Amino acid sequence: MRPSLRLCVFALILLLGLLSSTALAARVERLIDTWRPTHYLVNITLNDQLSEITSASARIYLTIIKPTREIDVDFGDLTVDRVTLNGSSSTFLRKDGKLHFDLPQAANPRDVYIIEVFYHGKPKDGLILTNDKDGKPAAIGDNWPDRVHHWIPVLDHPSAKATVTFNITAPAGEEVIANGRLDHVETIASGQRTWTYSEGVPIPPYCMIIGVGQFAKAESAQRAPTPLSYYVPLSERELAQKGFSPASPSVEFFADKVAAYPYEKLALIVGATRYGGMENSGAIVFTSSLFNRNSTAGMSKTYGVPFGNVTLIAHEIAHQWFGDSVTESTWSDLWLSEGFATYFAGLFVQRYESEEAFQRYMRDASASVFAYEKKKRVPIFDRDTESLMDLLNPNNYQKGAWVLHMLRSNLGDDVFFRGIRAYYEAHKNSVASTEDLRAALEKASGKDLRAFFARWVYDSGHPQYELKWFWLGKKELRVVLTQKQPGNVFLDPIHLTISTAKGKRDVVLKPTGKLFIERIPLRDSPIKLDLDPNNQLLDESIISGG
Numbered sequence: 230m231r232p233s234l235r236l237c238v239f240a241l242i243l244l245l246g247l248l249s250s251t252a253l254a255a256r257v258e259r260l261i262d263t264w265r266p267t268h269y270l271v272n273i274t275l276n277d278q279l280s281e282i283t284s285a286s287a288r289i290y291l292t293i294i295k296p297t298r299e300i301d302v303d304f305g306d307l308t309v310d311r312v313t314l315n316g317s318s319s320t321f322l323r324k325d326g327k328l329h330f331d332l333p334q335a336a337n338p339r340d341v342y343i344i345e346v347f348y349h350g351k352p353k354d355g356l357i358l359t360n361d362k363d364g365k366p367a368a369i370g371d372n373w374p375d376r377v378h379h380w381i382p383v384l385d386h387p388s389a390k391a392t393v394t395f396n397i398t399a400p401a402g403e404e405v406i407a408n409g410r411l412d413h414v415e416t417i418a419s420g421q422r423t424w425t426y427s428e429g430v431p432i433p434p435y436c437m438i439i440g441v442g443q444f445a446k447a448e449s450a451q452r453a454p455t456p457l458s459y460y461v462p463l464s465e466r467e468l469a470q471k472g473f474s475p476a477s478p479s480v481e482f483f484a485d486k487v488a489a490y491p492y493e494k495l496a497l498i499v500g501a502t503r504y505g506g507m508e509n510s511g512a513i514v515f516t517s518s519l520f521n522r523n524s525t526a527g528m529s530k531t532y533g534v535p536f537g538n539v540t541l542i543a544h545e546i547a548h549q550w551f552g553d554s555v556t557e558s559t560w561s562d563l564w565l566s567e568g569f570a571t572y573f574a575g576l577f578v579q580r581y582e583s584e585e586a587f588q589r590y591m592r593d594a595s596a597s598v599f600a601y602e603k604k605k606r607v608p609i610f611d612r613d614t615e616s617l618m619d620l621l622n623p624n625n626y627q628k629g630a631w632v633l634h635m636l637r638s639n640l641g642d643d644v645f646f647r648g649i650r651a652y653y654e655a656h657k658n659s660v661a662s663t664e665d666l667r668a669a670l671e672k673a674s675g676k677d678l679r680a681f682f683a684r685w686v687y688d689s690g691h692p693q694y695e696l697k698w699f700w701l702g703k704k705e706l707r708v709v710l711t712q713k714q715p716g717n718v719f720l721d722p723i724h725l726t727i728s729t730a731k732g733k734r735d736v737v738l739k740p741t742g743k744l745f746i747e748r749i750p751l752r753d754s755p756i757k758l759d760l761d762p763n764n765q766l767l768d769e770s771i772i773s774g775g
């Protein structure tokens with residue numbers, strides 16, 4: 230997902246508030262090792278105004294992994310009417326946002342249980358019940374990071390992936406969209422219609438979505454590797470084809486670079502989300518202002534839409550592979566979702582806009598990281614930050630993208646993309662950790678990447694070089710490279726271009742410590758030195774000499 234501008238400001242205020250409080254405790258993750266959900270069957274009936282769930286039931290199919298006598302399911306504060314366990318009426322204890330079940334006997338690995346919760350009410354979060362921009366009522370799921378349990382009882386952690394079937398009953402005039410394939414639409418006696426959607430591959434709970442409202446629906450006019458359709462407010466019917474024109478080439482590009490598109494279809498929806506875009510599997514929601522956004526970063530030469538919309542659309546589509554299909558196994562691994570989506574949107578820009586636009590995109594990304602690191606020095610792999618919303622920061626997005634860019638620069642395109650494809654293939658429709666990514670890239674390259682990951686992902690900061698050079702007039706250039714950043718040394722090799730009156734020469738410096746001196750034989754006096762001339766490293770540098 231990508232935060233909206235308003236959210237960024239909000240996040241900044243929160244962040245400044247946090248900075249004033251010191252000691253951070255390690256975050257507790259909702260990781261359960263005794264059972265896992267495998268499938269959800271969710272039936273929801275909405276009232277005529279789409280302002281309330283009049284009745285609902287969620288059947289949770291779960292498998293026991295380790296012997297246990299109890300199951301806890303996350304659920305918000307909707308009214309629970311009754312509960313069944315394996316078809317029989319069951320008691321439960323409601324406490325701390327959970328429904329707690331004591332099993333009638335000890336459950337053993339591979340045992341299968343079915344819990345069904347019958348409920349109703351007006352969700353306070355997760356399912357946003359509000360008017361669309363035309364003033365028509367709408368209901369849209371918006372669940373990142375763990376808000377789906379306010380309207381569906383689930384195990385609300387990204388690693389708890391499951392398939393899902395939705396039966397959504399709404400007034401006959403409403404359009405309904407959800408994850409997966411539309412199996413059928415049935416008109417029932419009350420004049421309402423029930424829409425059945427089935428998502429056949431496991432998805433993270435934060436990607437489960439329904440959307441109900443008066444949408445103008447259109448199929449993409451462009452060819453795409455999956456059925457591609459648009460759902461926009463009625464007043465924006467004419468804007469959808471051009472506004473979403475980067476979508477079809479995005480799907481094609483990522484399918485070509487990584488693997489086949491992972492879901493049954495892709496719907497792009499304009500509606501309520503607290504983010505700029507939210508990457509629900511096969512049904513992405515974009516902010517209601519998508520087609521009216523200011524183009525602060527200029528217009529795309531390729532698509533004639535704001536450049537920011539090109540990167541936003543490509544970012545959310547890239548998530549279908551990274552985040553949705555290969556899901557972060559813990560919140561500390563969030564960069565495997567956000568850093569990948571940010572970088573792959575950059576790769577799309579490099580391919581379909583221009584090299585110059587890509588370089589600008591990466592420079593803007595580094596500026597965000599440097600500004601963030603002035604305020605907070607934490608690793609990308611962040612086990613401490615307690616508020617999940619605070620993880621929507623430049624570490625997980627822009628610095629994560631830069632880590633991938635540096636790996637690509639170090640390993641070369643062939644090896645890098647081979648490693649990424651192997652990583653995807655090994656973890657698709659499942660979860661992955663930072664160590665899984667490292668292992669895949671090490672296997673593809675034959676290189677030991679432990680030191681790189683230790684410094685760039687598990688530690689904080691970036692190199693701040695000060696390069697001083699001396700021309701000694703004896704056919705020798707002496708360079709003194711000092712790393713001024715607090716914390717440990719960065720051992721990354723750095724390209725240095727030396728310009729003389731006769732031409733240019735490229736050398737690679739391989740620092741061994743924070744102070745590093747190199748003597749370089751050189752025939753002619755240097756005119757200018759450039760450190761990292763091709764922008765392959767997330768660094769800041771000051772150069773002086775003569």
Ligand SMILES: [Zn+2]
Nearest residue numbers: 230231567570
């Ligand atoms: Zn994202």
